[in-house]
Amino acid sequence: MREELIISGRMNPNIDPVLHIWHWQIPLYLFLGGLAAGVLFFAALYTILGRGKELKGAVQYAPFVAPVALVLGLFALFLDLKHQLYFWRLYTTIKLQSPMSWGAWTLLAITPLSFIWAALNIRIIFPNWDWRFRWLKDFEAFCRKHIIKISWVILVLSVILGIYTGILFSAFNARPLWNTSILGPLFLTSGLSTGAAVIILFSKSHKERLLFSRIDLVLIIVEIFFIVHMFMGFLASTQVQIDAASLFLGGPFTAQFWIFVVFLGLLLPAVLEALELAKFKIPAVIPATLVLFGGIMFRFIIANAGQVSRWLY
Amino acid sequence: MRYAMAVDTKKCVGCSDCVVACQAENNVPHGYAREWVVELVEGSYPNLEMELRSERCNHCDNAPCVRCCPTGASHIVEGGIVLVEHNKCIGCGACITSCPYDARYSHPEGYVDKCTFCEHLVKEGEDPACVAVCPTKCLYFGDLDDPRSEVSKVIKNRKYKTLIPEAGTDPQIFFLT
Numbered sequence: 001m002r003e004e005l006i007i008s009g010r011m012n013p014n015i016d017p018v019l020h021i022w023h024w025q026i027p028l029y030l031f032l033g034g035l036a037a038g039v040l041f042f043a044a045l046y047t048i049l050g051r052g053k054e055l056k057g058a059v060q061y062a063p064f065v066a067p068v069a070l071v072l073g074l075f076a077l078f079l080d081l082k083h084q085l086y087f088w089r090l091y092t093t094i095k096l097q098s099p100m101s102w103g104a105w106t107l108l109a110i111t112p113l114s115f116i117w118a119a120l121n122i123r124i125i126f127p128n129w130d131w132r133f134r135w136l137k138d139f140e141a142f143c144r145k146h147i148i149k150i151s152w153v154i155l156v157l158s159v160i161l162g163i164y165t166g167i168l169f170s171a172f173n174a175r176p177l178w179n180t181s182i183l184g185p186l187f188l189t190s191g192l193s194t195g196a197a198v199i200i201l202f203s204k205s206h207k208e209r210l211l212f213s214r215i216d217l218v219l220i221i222v223e224i225f226f227i228v229h230m231f232m233g234f235l236a237s238t239q240v241q242i243d244a245a246s247l248f249l250g251g252p253f254t255a256q257f258w259i260f261v262v263f264l265g266l267l268l269p270a271v272l273e274a275l276e277l278a279k280f281k282i283p284a285v286i287p288a289t290l291v292l293f294g295g296i297m298f299r300f301i302i303a304n305a306g307q308v309s310r311w312l313y
Numbered sequence: 314m315r316y317a318m319a320v321d322t323k324k325c326v327g328c329s330d331c332v333v334a335c336q337a338e339n340n341v342p343h344g345y346a347r348e349w350v351v352e353l354v355e356g357s358y359p360n361l362e363m364e365l366r367s368e369r370c371n372h373c374d375n376a377p378c379v380r381c382c383p384t385g386a387s388h389i390v391e392g393g394i395v396l397v398e399h400n401k402c403i404g405c406g407a408c409i410t411s412c413p414y415d416a417r418y419s420h421p422e423g424y425v426d427k428c429t430f431c432e433h434l435v436k437e438g439e440d441p442a443c444v445a446v447c448p449t450k451c452l453y454f455g456d457l458d459d460p461r462s463e464v465s466k467v468i469k470n471r472k473y474k475t476l477i478p479e480a481g482t483d484p485q486i487f488f489l490t
């Protein structure tokens with residue numbers, strides 16, 4: 001039998017025997033970023049469509065989650081940095097070839113907008129809220145006047161943010177599992193789906209919940225379609241990508257991926273949502289929670305498996 | 314100018330002197346390595362073949378680690394040497410993930426570190442520490458654009474390979490076979 005034995009003298013921490021430089025912070029950051037992108041996307045979309053009054057969950061309640069998710073996500077990203085005192089260096093340059101760079105800039109733009117959106121809806125929580133200062137009141141009036149323009153900006157930025165969470169991975173040629181351009185649209189769809197799930201959790205109207213169950217069902221079907229395509233692409237590609245796919249097809253990540261992501265995170269909520277639309281009584285909380293769980297597992301598994309997949313020994 | 318290195322896998326005995334010289338010259342912290350020796354045994358018993366390779370950053374011409382760096386800390390200087398500017402690096406780990414050779418590591422002080430081709434010595438016209446110390450003289454260093462440099466000559470006369478050229482990074486370390 002032909003054999004190959006490789007012994008490397010290198011034993012760098014977190015690099016050998018397999019790369020493990022990104023721990024829980026990056027996948028959590030990507031999950032929260034995608035979720036905020038999804039929530040803001042729907043809020044902006046339905047404001048532009050002029051349905052803000054009727055879809056209160058999507059346009060008014062759920063967007064309170066976005067600034068919290070973005071700040072927590074940015075904090076997770078900060079924890080991932082190993083040279084934290086130099087954090088500000090991210091914002092002294094723009095490198096278009098580096099997703100990390102333009103992603104950081106996108107976050108810098110969308111985070112304040114998410115705070116403004118929440119501030120405009122503050123009277124839902126505190127009905128007698130008063131901004132006290134003249135200029136704040138003027139600013140509020142200004143934002144209300146230009147709400148459609150602001151919505152368009154948020155809509156575009158949220159799509160960029162959602163795609164970025166996938167491109168951050170797919171830009172790495174060195175990790176064959178990540179090196180597929182489908183990760184961009186796949187993460188965007190998954191982010192929108194988790195956003196829809198948050199809206200379902202926050203909505204008080206049955207009609208609105210049904211609408212978002214329908215949207216979520218479509219998004220889940222698109223996601224499954226992308227995942228099938230991802231595997232087809234891998235299996236028809238080079239040996240390293242075939243090896244990468246086999247991490248999920250018999251390899252060490254098989255059980256977690258198919259059980260947590262595909263079954264519990266996609267198929268089961270899709271079936272429950274379909275039953276709900278067929279007028280069975282299903283508490284909307286269950287599929288929504290499953291979607292959120294699947295979204296977070298998906299990012300953790302892709303982050304970990306990607307670091308295991310490699311070109312060399 | 315294009316600095317490059319050739320490693321004679323037929324002459325290398327795997328003594329790891331280059332590794333130690335690098336650690337001493339560059340103050341590499343204990344337990345970390347900027348370069349390393351790989352021992353590869355192939356074949357079916359009893360017909361086995363062994364190859365010894367002294368490996369390090371390939372100072373790639375098409376370096377993904379430089380492209381993905383969000384701050385510009387990873388950059389390329391004269392002669393194609395890929396360097397990290399420590400007080401620009403935020404330690405995000407993107408470059409470590411982007412290198413198909415896993416040639417970078419996270420320094421305990423937070424920034425990312427890797428082989429510099431001993432740029433501080435090369436600038437002064439000296440050889441990198443690993444090249445200078447090798448007892449079998451199996452490492453060659455020099456300017457590829459200069460046909461009279463040692464590395465150009467040895468590449469002209471010998472068969473060689475690079476590691477995973479299919480990763481598309483255009484590596485500049487040549488392994489003589």
Ligand code: SF4
Nearest residue numbers: 370371372373378412
């Ligand atoms: S070997 Fe790795 S660290 Fe060195 S230049 Fe190439 S990609 Fe960058």
Ligand code: SF4
Nearest residue numbers: 382402403405406408
């Ligand atoms: S760890 Fe440092 S050198 Fe590497 S990509 Fe991040 S900022 Fe650049």
